[in-house]
Amino acid sequence: MKILHYLAAFLPVAWCAGLGHAIHNPIIPGWNPDPAVLRVGNEYFIATSSMEYWPGIPIYRSTDLEKWELYSHALTRPEQLQLYGTPTSAGAWAPSMSFINGKFYITAVTRWTYDPVAKVWPRAFWISSTDLKHWSDPIWGDPWGIDPELFQDPESKNVYLNIMAPNNNVDRLWGISQCQVNLVSGRCIGQYRSIWNGTLPHTSDARPEGPKMFKRGRWYYLLIAEGGTDELHRASIARSSTAEGPWEANPNNPLIYNGAYGFKNLTVQSTGHATMFETGDGDWYAVFLARRNINGTSPLGRETFLCSVEWEDDWPVFNNGQPILLNDASEPKPIPSPFVDTFGKSKLDPSWYTLRTPYSKMYTVGRRAGSKGLILHPNVFSLSERDVPAAVLRKQTSLNMKFSAMLLPVKGGLGSRQTVGISAYLSELQHQDIGLAGCAEQRGLCVYTTLINNGTSKHAEYPLNMTKVNNLTFDIRAEPLEYRLGYSLGKTGTRWLASFPSSWMATAPPNWFVFDGAMFGLFASGNGEPWPVDGPQVGFGRVEEVYFQEDIPDYDV
Numbered sequence: 001m002k003i004l005h006y007l008a009a010f011l012p013v014a015w016c017a018g019l020g021h022a023i024h025n026p027i028i029p030g031w032n033p034d035p036a037v038l039r040v041g042n043e044y045f046i047a048t049s050s051m052e053y054w055p056g057i058p059i060y061r062s063t064d065l066e067k068w069e070l071y072s073h074a075l076t077r078p079e080q081l082q083l084y085g086t087p088t089s090a091g092a093w094a095p096s097m098s099f100i101n102g103k104f105y106i107t108a109v110t111r112w113t114y115d116p117v118a119k120v121w122p123r124a125f126w127i128s129s130t131d132l133k134h135w136s137d138p139i140w141g142d143p144w145g146i147d148p149e150l151f152q153d154p155e156s157k158n159v160y161l162n163i164m165a166p167n168n169n170v171d172r173l174w175g176i177s178q179c180q181v182n183l184v185s186g187r188c189i190g191q192y193r194s195i196w197n198g199t200l201p202h203t204s205d206a207r208p209e210g211p212k213m214f215k216r217g218r219w220y221y222l223l224i225a226e227g228g229t230d231e232l233h234r235a236s237i238a239r240s241s242t243a244e245g246p247w248e249a250n251p252n253n254p255l256i257y258n259g260a261y262g263f264k265n266l267t268v269q270s271t272g273h274a275t276m277f278e279t280g281d282g283d284w285y286a287v288f289l290a291r292r293n294i295n296g297t298s299p300l301g302r303e304t305f306l307c308s309v310e311w312e313d314d315w316p317v318f319n320n321g322q323p324i325l326l327n328d329a330s331e332p333k334p335i336p337s338p339f340v341d342t343f344g345k346s347k348l349d350p351s352w353y354t355l356r357t358p359y360s361k362m363y364t365v366g367r368r369a370g371s372k373g374l375i376l377h378p379n380v381f382s383l384s385e386r387d388v389p390a391a392v393l394r395k396q397t398s399l400n401m402k403f404s405a406m407l408l409p410v411k412g413g414l415g416s417r418q419t420v421g422i423s424a425y426l427s428e429l430q431h432q433d434i435g436l437a438g439c440a441e442q443r444g445l446c447v448y449t450t451l452i453n454n455g456t457s458k459h460a461e462y463p464l465n466m467t468k469v470n471n472l473t474f475d476i477r478a479e480p481l482e483y484r485l486g487y488s489l490g491k492t493g494t495r496w497l498a499s500f501p502s503s504w505m506a507t508a509p510p511n512w513f514v515f516d517g518a519m520f521g522l523f524a525s526g527n528g529e530p531w532p533v534d535g536p537q538v539g540f541g542r543v544e545e546v547y548f549q550e551d552i553p554d555y556d557v
């Protein structure tokens with residue numbers, strides 16, 4: 001009877017949502033772009049993009065709009081998400097959340113690849129659920145494009161698919177299109193039409209996207225993102241007296257656009273891709289994505305932000321018309337307590353991800369791992385391949401933190417091709433690793449560092465003068481401007497071996513995209529060969545993340 005529970009939750013509730021606390025942005029730190037929000041009674045749910053990571057589309061839950069916990073993932077089965085050979089930043093993009101005929105829906109696209117020769121385009125789909133935890137297989141939508149959304153007109157009960165799509169297959173000018181759809185077949189059952197091209201000169205750079213439709217009072221609203229994903233990114237809105245238009249643009253667009261104050265001025269940039277919602281007692285807010293610029297780049301990618309919304313003449317005003325700053329709150333954001341994982345449960349903590357759709361089991365935890373920790377099952381693939389290496393990764397959630405991982409004892413037998421270590425990971429093209437391998441130049445075990453950035457690779461090894469090793473911990477110290485890689489043996493202090501600028505966690509070689517943000521990963525690899533049958537068992541006994549005050553100024557100076 002879960003469905004009834006949620007239906008009841010949609011009835012007006014006497015619940016006071018008055019925040020009663022300052023907004024500490026980002027509300028969900030670490031890369032979480034394209035937030036879509038849905039209120040269910042006195043609970044709020046936010047779904048975000050997950051790109052090439054598995055499982056796909058995290059859903060966060062909050063009751064106070066301040067503390068957000070990871071609640072579930074929408075895409076957990078290969079039938080729902082096929083990421084085979086998917087390059088960095090493609091994959092599952094831009095969810096929308098809706099409640100239609102007693103069920104929750106998420107619409108999204110899978111961006112298989114960017115390869116222009118392959119002419120493979122993103123495919124829109126929707127999945128449904130009665131509890132926001134267990135989701136159906138996808139229904140594939142008729143139109144192609146990105147950022148699809150299902151909107152049910154509360155008056156007619158018609159269901160519309162709104163999507164960013166090209167005007168035709170020749171000049172490919174993108175805009176917002178719409179058709180009435182059949183939820184079961186995915187087919188358009190009404191005319192497929194262009195409904196709004198946004199407020200910018202309609203060139204290929206205008207990129208009106210992320211449609212979010214809702215009704216308030218007598219008006220239907222169409223909220224969109226515009227200007228592309230970088231400095232011109234913004235949110236704009238139009239309204240109409242019907243769900244099918246015609247759409248009249250807000251005279252005060254854009255609703256939110258930090259780029260207006262100089263691209264290199266405010267720390268918070270690329271504010272857009274918003275969703276608006278009403279609390280139980282009639283206050284309005286918006287969630288949206290934004291980047292925190294650190295000396296010009298954003299290692300944590302696009303994070304989820306919140307701002308208040310007021311209404312004037314039936315038009316929304318975001319954040320009282322002011323730019324989004326980090327330090328608006330009177331007191332600084334509390335420092336989170338450390339994250340510690342000893343992998344004792346039968347399942348991996350859901351904050352760990354793997355890359356792409358799994359072919360086989362890549363790790364064992366809990367009692368099956370002898371309660372020792374996380375045992376990795378290395379394969380031929382490394383973090384540099386568009387495949388599924390034996391690796392688990394977590395989002396970097398603070399600009400000032402330390403990630404440490406203690407290796408399980410290695411009783412020798414590691415060749416120079418077999419590696420086990422940790423990574424400050426952005427993509428298969430950019431990752432900075434410290435690990436253990438058999439020494440290439442001599443006998444015994446070596447700690448090595450490999451720095452892979454912008455098409456270059458720098459490798460160094462440091463002999464431990466040991467053939468087996470106990471109590472080896474790898475560390476990544478991430479500060480706003482610089483990352484360091486180091487290790488310690490037992491109780492000796494950390495020996496820092498390599499460092500690199502934080503911009504390496506935010507940039508890609510020419511012609512590649514960066515839609516993700518920094519991750520910290522644990523990996524083991526045969527680097528092109530299967531792990532030897534007599535190779536040692538490898539893994540990690542304990543991971544710890546310690547956070548420090550971020551202290552990021554409002555201006556990126």
Ligand SMILES: *[C@@H]1O[C@H](CO)[C@@H](O)[C@H](O)[C@H]1NC(C)=O
Nearest residue numbers: 167173175194195196197202
């Ligand atoms: C949007 O632009 C395309 C291409 O110029 C045009 O065909 C379409 O009619 C426009 N849509 C609207 C609603 O103005």
Ligand SMILES: *[C@@H]1O[C@H](CO)[C@@H](O)[C@H](O)[C@H]1NC(C)=O
Nearest residue numbers: 260261262263265266323555
């Ligand atoms: C930088 O942003 C601040 C805050 O919005 C604004 O007052 C200031 O004029 C901006 N500076 C420039 C050079 O645009």
Ligand SMILES: *[C@@H]1O[C@H](CO)[C@@H](O)[C@H](O)[C@H]1NC(C)=O
Nearest residue numbers: 294295296481482501502503
């Ligand atoms: C800031 O970025 C510039 C390049 O844009 C670079 O030259 C400089 O070293 C960076 N500063 C720091 C402290 O990393």
Ligand SMILES: *[C@@H]1O[C@H](CO)[C@@H](O)[C@H](O)[C@H]1NC(C)=O
Nearest residue numbers: 453454455503507508509510
């Ligand atoms: C990356 O390498 C290319 C050459 O392949 C070069 O043109 C570009 O300036 C480099 N980018 C950075 C940020 O160093």
Ligand SMILES: *[C@@H]1O[C@H](CO)[C@@H](O)[C@H](O)[C@H]1NC(C)=O
Nearest residue numbers: 447462463464465466489495
């Ligand atoms: C291993 O021995 C080499 C050569 O004596 C030395 O340079 C190196 O510091 C030693 N490594 C460690 C971890 O002590």
Ligand SMILES: *[C@@H]1O[C@H](CO)[C@@H](O)[C@H](O)[C@H]1NC(C)=O
Nearest residue numbers: 409470471472489490491492
């Ligand atoms: C090293 O590891 C062993 C178990 O492998 C443990 O008994 C010992 O206390 C550890 N020593 C230190 C210094 O951490």
